[in-house]
Amino acid sequence: MARRKISNTLALAVLGLLREQPMHPYEMASTLRERHKDGSFKINSGSLYDTVEALVRHGWIEPVETAREGRRPERTVYATTELGQSEFVDWIDELLRTPVAEYPKFMAAVSYLGALGPDRAAEALAERAGHLVERIEETGAVLADTVGSGKVPRLFMIEVECALHAWEAELAWTRRTIDEIRDGSLFWPTFERTAEGWTWSAPADRKGTAG
Amino acid sequence: MARRKISNTLALAVLGLLREQPMHPYEMASTLRERHKDGSFKINSGSLYDTVEALVRHGWIEPVETAREGRRPERTVYATTELGQSEFVDWIDELLRTPVAEYPKFMAAVSYLGALGPDRAAEALAERAGHLVERIEETGAVLADTVGSGKVPRLFMIEVECALHAWEAELAWTRRTIDEIRDGSLFWPTFERTAEGWTWSAPADRKGTAG
DNA sequence: TGGCGTATAGTCGGAACCGACTAATAGGAG
DNA sequence: CTCCTATTAGTCGGTTCCGACTATACGCCA
Numbered sequence: 153m154a155r156r157k158i159s160n161t162l163a164l165a166v167l168g169l170l171r172e173q174p175m176h177p178y179e180m181a182s183t184l185r186e187r188h189k190d191g192s193f194k195i196n197s198g199s200l201y202d203t204v205e206a207l208v209r210h211g212w213i214e215p216v217e218t219a220r221e222g223r224r225p226e227r228t229v230y231a232t233t234e235l236g237q238s239e240f241v242d243w244i245d246e247l248l249r250t251p252v253a254e255y256p257k258f259m260a261a262v263s264y265l266g267a268l269g270p271d272r273a274a275e276a277l278a279e280r281a282g283h284l285v286e287r288i289e290e291t292g293a294v295l296a297d298t299v300g301s302g303k304v305p306r307l308f309m310i311e312v313e314c315a316l317h318a319w320e321a322e323l324a325w326t327r328r329t330i331d332e333i334r335d336g337s338l339f340w341p342t343f344e345r346t347a348e349g350w351t352w353s354a355p356a357d358r359k360g361t362a363g
Numbered sequence: 364m365a366r367r368k369i370s371n372t373l374a375l376a377v378l379g380l381l382r383e384q385p386m387h388p389y390e391m392a393s394t395l396r397e398r399h400k401d402g403s404f405k406i407n408s409g410s411l412y413d414t415v416e417a418l419v420r421h422g423w424i425e426p427v428e429t430a431r432e433g434r435r436p437e438r439t440v441y442a443t444t445e446l447g448q449s450e451f452v453d454w455i456d457e458l459l460r461t462p463v464a465e466y467p468k469f470m471a472a473v474s475y476l477g478a479l480g481p482d483r484a485a486e487a488l489a490e491r492a493g494h495l496v497e498r499i500e501e502t503g504a505v506l507a508d509t510v511g512s513g514k515v516p517r518l519f520m521i522e523v524e525c526a527l528h529a530w531e532a533e534l535a536w537t538r539r540t541i542d543e544i545r546d547g548s549l550f551w552p553t554f555e556r557t558a559e560g561w562t563w564s565a566p567a568d569r570k571g572t573a574g
Numbered sequence: 575t576g577g578c579g580t581a582t583a584g585t586c587g588g589a590a591c592c593g594a595c596t597a598a599t600a601g602g603a604g
Numbered sequence: 605c606t607c608c609t610a611t612t613a614g615t616c617g618g619t620t621c622c623g624a625c626t627a628t629a630c631g632c633c634a
Binding site: 176177178179182197198200201226227228 | 611612613614615616
Binding site: 259318320 | 372375376379382383400402403404405451452454455456458459460461462463464465466467468469470471472473474475476477478479483484487488490491494495498516517518519521522525526528529531532533535536540549550551552554561563565
């Protein structure tokens with residue numbers, strides 16, 4: 153399976169917007185922010201203009217007008233091509249069907265949870281849990297104010313619900329892990345170097361060896 | 364809060380490994396794979412060597428030996444410095460405490476779920492659910508074979524449990540959403556351009572408009 | 575014994591990404 | 605009316621990242 157020509161999902165957002173109307177890049181960025189899509193797409197001016205150029209190179213979008221108001225910088229307005237629209241749909245389809253490996257920073261840190269020792273680890277996770285609660289509340293408020301009040305159809309913000317669900321799961325895992333650390337059910341081994349390699353202390357008289 | 368000097372978490376993995384023993388980069392990569400840490404860290408030879416160089420530049424690790432066997436390419440063996448070790452712990456602490464925005468591809472695709480239409484969307488999500496089930500089963504088998512059989516302390520693979528939990532949550536959301544699409548409880552509006560902007564069809568006689 | 579596949583170890587050039595910067599205008603405070 | 609800030613619009617250069625590539629050595633089967 154050949155890799156996609158463009159992999160930055162910001163390009164997906166651009167194609168999605170241009171389905172509605174021709175637009176210039178700056179307007180794309182502000183529209184995405186207005187619609188709270190900046191939680192799903194990393195909007196960065198530099199990347200955005202690079203992405204738009206790449207889309208033009210592949211013939212998925214094309215410039216339709218370059219206007220100038222006063223002596224402000226020129227604005228180039230883009231529109232999608234038919235190729236762009238069909239690629240848009242195919243791309244979404246593929247992204248939905250096939251899970252790909254992601255490498256969240258949190259997972260990396262959890263990998264070395266042991267390095268903090270049980271007390272500091274539990275404390276750090278507790279702080280994270282607090283931040284997650286805030287984030288979940290804020291997101292809930294946003295949903296209430298948009299979908300909840302009927303301003304926006306639910307389908308148009310379904311990804312926010314999805315993210316919310318993911319954070320709730322992370323919060324649940326975090327809390328459970330804090331409890332397991334505190335009540336000792338997550339055993340905390342200690343390392344030691346021996347002649348044959350590494351040894352760690354084990355609960356219930358079990359001894360393990362590696363290397 | 365100043366940004367970290369090194370942001371690639373692969374550097375974290377390197378620091379973690381060198382805590383045990385001096386090593387050369389190739390060995391780091393194979394050790395990480397052996398320990399199933401390649402699900403939490405994106406291991407890429409190019410990035411790895413770049414990362415190691417960056418760590419040396421910052422004084423977090425240092426070369427301790429350059430050996431050569433036969434006419435094979437030279438191997439440079441590295442060890443951590445004390446600075447490196449303290450940065451390692453601080454970095455983990457920070458990553459655990461502070462959630463940062465991540466932009467998974469799935470979230471991007473879900474943002475434009477509407478573009479597929481209800482039938483294709485449900486079908487695509489169903490395929491994903493199948494892949495997730497496989498992945499969850501495989502991961503469960505790995506855990507059973509390592510932690511379950513007492514070969515490895517649970518703490519050393521805790522991030523695998525964390526990832527498993529996240530996939531299970533994603534699977535649950537995916538299944539729920541498929542159901543909601545199929546039974547019509549996730550209403551699927553249609554767009555139309557009017558003089559004043561955009562209009563979408565709404566359930567129960569409600570009409571929405573956007574600028 | 576010669577040829578093929580795999581493991582070892584690392585290099586390199588280009589693509590992608592980022593965020594600080596420029597520069598003009600509009601809007602409000604005093 | 606002038607100064608200050610926010611908004612609009614986009615540019616640019618440096619860093620990071622990636623994966624295809626090189627090159628040697630080893631095992632094994634025919």
